[in-house]
Amino acid sequence: MKLRFACVACLAVFGGSVVPLEAQAPTRADTIERARDIKAAQLEPDEVSPMERRLRALRDQKWLERASSGYNGFRAKIGNMVTGGGFAIGPEYFREDLFRGNMVARASAQFSTRGFQKYEAQATLPKLAGGRVSLEAFGSHRNYASLQYYGTGPDRPKDLRTVYRLEDTSIDGIAAIKPVRHVKMGGSLGYLWTNVGPGDDSRFASADQVFTPAQSPGIDRQTNYLRPGVFGQFDYRDNPAGTAKSGGNYVFQYSWFLDQKLNQFGFRRMDIDLQQFVPFFNKTHVLAFRAKATLTDTDRNQQIPFYLQPVLGGSDDLRGFRPFRFSDRNSMVMNAEYRWEIFSGLDGAAFADAGKVFPRRGMLNFRDLESSAGFGLRFNANNATFLRIDTGFSHEGFQLWFKFNDVFLGRVFGTTTGQPVY
């Protein structure tokens, strides 16, 4: 139809070969006017395609933002379960507009494909004193059906994989101040109820069937803790909330775990986490380093329950080993990553990890380190990693990790739950 009209217009305007063109179009302006004539005869609304309309609605009606923020504060919480817990999902209530945006509150319940459960509630006042002071209350209950445990000590064989159930409930209050730029310090006070039981995974023996209380303190009896702590942080990363490319983040924490029931399992714990990011080629390439150590200490006749001992292995530290592969009273790990931009939205990474667990603080040295190395891909948007795929290789084989966070942002398992710096 359009073509037929155009041909008619062509004859009408230019007269085909019968009427000399010059006679019909004596000026340049006329040729332009004739093109306009044809266009004018075919005007129609300049609508966009259905696909473009849908994509526009996605943006204008903020479907992605709504999906992430939920309906009236309710949304789905996906992932963020402890490694080995399987795929986790559950409802979350999240509000950051309370008291005119001065309070952030959230509560969530998550259930995983491996039967893990996690319930959390958190209320934060982040803007007190012009943002220099923050207060936070955090409570959680976790019921992890089958956490891996290989026994305490650096040389436990890979085949000695057992599982146990961890149930704990904690409440913590945290106060922090920012006296100067980049510096944050504060203290916390919390209470922790713990319970462990037989692991719920038929493929592996339950830890309580394999290990004795002498080998694994606390496997038969659990206690509750009053948990005060202090912390300090110097953070000058260029992007603290996402994937940092320059700067450093140095964290120190000291926590007292005061046994409130059995007077057998009291201990003190010090966490040091040092991160440094060295960019080059205009931040398209980054060398990222982390050194992390957890050192514990007990009074005489006190022990550290196995389920609160520092662990190594997994997606965030020794990536060539299974989750929680090593545990003991102390741990240290060092990571070095070379990251480079493949294109805007995807980074490549090559990494090397080394670390160990050890029974005495005097063994904090570079001897007898376990090591792994590997490579990965990091998909990012808005300067944050939303999917990390790492493959780590070690003398125990290889591990493939799919994670939804940055490698150095992972929380320490089993301790200091709710500390703001993790």
Next chain:
Amino acid sequence: MKHVIFFLMAVAAVGQRFYADDPLDREPAPRNVEKALNRKLSDYYDLLSHQFGHVGEPQPKSGPPIRAQAVNTLGEPMDGAWYTKRHYDRRMTLEELKRGPGDSLAPSGSQWTVIGAKSEGITPGFTILDGAKRRYFIKFDPLTNPEMATAADSISARFFYALGYHVPQNYIIYFTPEQLVLGDDVQLADATGKKRKMTSRDIYEILVKVPRTKDGRYRATASLAVEGKPIGPPRYDGTRKDDPNDVVPHEHRRDMRGLHVFSAWLAHDDSRAINNFDSLVQENGRQYIRHYLLDFGSTLGSGSQRANSPRSGAYYFTWKGASTQLFTLGLAPPHWARAHYGHYPAIGLFEGDAFDPERWVPEYPNPAFLNRLPDDEFWAAKQVMAFTDQEIRTIVSTGEISEREAEAFLVECLIKRRDKIGKTYFAKVLPFDRFRLQGGTLAWDDLSQSVPDARVAWFSFNNMSGERTPLTSMPASGYGAAEISAPSRPGQTIVLYTDSGRIAGIDRNWR
């Protein structure tokens, strides 16, 4: 239909080369546009379709290329709804360059009424009515880079204006919170689009996120609302279906193809459809669509919300680039990754040493930019080269950058980039322009001042058949053609057509 219009225009061109009114300086008065749909484009769609799809009519892989259209017989875009010849053709004074699209309509009155706000995002903003009830869009700098985006908006708007485009009036303003008065029943949308009544507290919350000057005031860009009725942005391909005056596909418009060079000069990597703007305006009793360039906050090293990425000037994604980086483990970094930048927060990431006009591209493929030919590039380059150092300095001063070193650095970078553009594109065609006939001889300016061996061969020219017959000198009457060549530039020629002692048209050829 666009092909039919092409065909008709081509028929006209083949049959009769020149008309009595050639070269046309202005487009004919626009047709009245009864109504035009106010539609928005999707930036997601724009990105995906341009990055992975086929948009517009590309240059043929073989055979003669599609020359730029919407130009007169001299190869110049005509004054009209898209473009107005300015600095290159009628040299603007320093005062005019500084004034840009206007300097007399800055927000007036001691108090401004906030009638809208954008609270989400890192760089929020307001819509205000000033004392004279004029509407302005207020945009701020990011906390990390005071003066950066506002300076870029002011400077680039003036450059693009001088280069011939329609742009809004952008003013740098300084104000105190007391000058802002909340209008009645103003609605504010949160990050999820949920609307609620705006309060004075919201104004405070927005101002907390933006930098203040040493004397405690706030600095912002006040962009005067463009006259007329907004109807959404024009694309870089095709034509508007509801505009009878829009008959040349945008990917074939010289002013759109040449915009690539201007964007490269000013690092306008955000040159995509949604940063253009169509407005239904009234003029001389007619209503027509005028096309604007908008939003220059992401130019000159600014990324609006932060300093621009060093990747600016390269596509987000290319198969070749990504494969290279993946398989070399990043050990063959792209050229832009090795650029060195000044450490000026007010500038962002801008430089002139690593800049290569031939390599520069916007964030993702742009069909008009991709279709550009050497004569499109020459047309743009000659305009860039028309800015003297002093003129660049004058326009940059409108950015009101408080750190003198930063301002000087920006000027230096623009001069370096200008010179590279001239050197690059003046080498691809004979860089002659401003032709004139003086006492029976043909004269011109060598814009590169590097082609001393030019020679001219005269012909008579049959305007209907296109036949040429050699002559010994310029014909005294009728049509003539002068073929200009230079042994130092093999394959590059210019054919200049005369009609009874006046210049009728120009063809630029290259190999």
